[in-house]
Amino acid sequence: MIHRMGFRFRLHGKVLPGKPDIVFKTKMKVVFVHGCFWHFHHSCCRPPKTRRDYWVPKLTQNAKRDKQVRMELRRRGWRSFVVWECELRHPAAVEKRLRKFLTT
Secondary structure (H helix, E strand, C coil), X not given: CCCCCCCCCEECCCCCCCCCCEEEHHHCEEEEEECCCCCXXXXXXXXXXXXXXXXXXXXXXXXXXHHXXXXXXXXXXXXXXXXEHHHXXXXXXXXXXXXXXXXX
């Protein structure tokens, strides 16, 4: 989608905190594509009903780490954008938000 929009990028920024999925080095912007379960997207995902004592702390820690990574990137002058797995059901809306993020 992003390539079709005319933007060029690199995948998996290994030198940046959190190893962003998509990196726009010249714009100093990154995109994370998060799976709703693993990154504990509260809008659409609930923790499993079994082994809650394991899953809730694990998923909460994942979400906390994601926030810390975005804060560290911001501190270094990078802007970040998160695309949630569930949002990809509406690609036109994601494309519109991405275009705005990448052009401002």
